Amino acid sequence: MKYNRKELDTQKQFHAKRIENENIPQSYKDFMANKPENQMTSVRYGRRKTAKQNSTPRQDYCIYAYDMLIRNSDPDDKKSSLNYQWLSDADLNYKPLEGETEGITLEQIRKAFCFGSTDGGKLFFHPEDHSVWEIYYDLYIRQTAKNFEQFIKQAKVQQTWELK
Numbered sequence: 001m002k003y004n005r006k007e008l009d010t011q012k013q014f015h016a017k018r019i020e021n022e023n024i025p026q027s028y029k030d031f032m033a034n035k036p037e038n039q040m041t042s043v044r045y046g047r048r049k050t051a052k053q054n055s056t057p058r059q060d061y062c063i064y065a066y067d068m069l070i071r072n073s074d075p076d077d078k079k080s081s082l083n084y085q086w087l088s089d090a091d092l093n094y095k096p097l098e099g100e101t102e103g104i105t106l107e108q109i110r111k112a113f114c115f116g117s118t119d120g121g122k123l124f125f126h127p128e129d130h131s132v133w134e135i136y137y138d139l140y141i142r143q144t145a146k147n148f149e150q151f152i153k154q155a156k157v158q159q160t161w162e163l164k
Helices: 005-020 026-033 083-089 106-110 148-154
Strands: 039-046 058-063 113-118 121-125 132-136 140-145 156-162
Touching: 026 148, 039 148, 083 106, 083 113, 083 121, 132 148, 140 148
Parallel strands: none
Antiparallel strands: 039 058, 039 156, 058 113, 113 121, 121 132, 132 140
């Protein structure tokens, strides 16, 4: 399906209003307001160190550009959910959640706002306290940061690029 420029602008305005009304932290909204709509951001974040580890584990994450948030999660299916709504439509019932599941339920995950990805997983906000979590396709889940402020303050930007 092809859209003309006016239709695309109307769609963007519609989705911008929807995202503006989503339950997401103000710090994330502020962060996104300072980025071009098509700028993807790759960051390296050091997760908290556990007693069994000698060093802080580091992980690379991609924070979606606004334009990526409002793209269909399946580019071949125009009726698929938008990327930020991916968890509401994902098949998450095929087995129990694994990992750090304390403090979050499957129902809460389905209401979560996806804002990025990692190797084989998605980054999302807990819908009640806005903590940052990641979930993988094998349903392994873990809390990444207590909030977006902590996540972005401790993250080191690796690169940015324009989404085409």
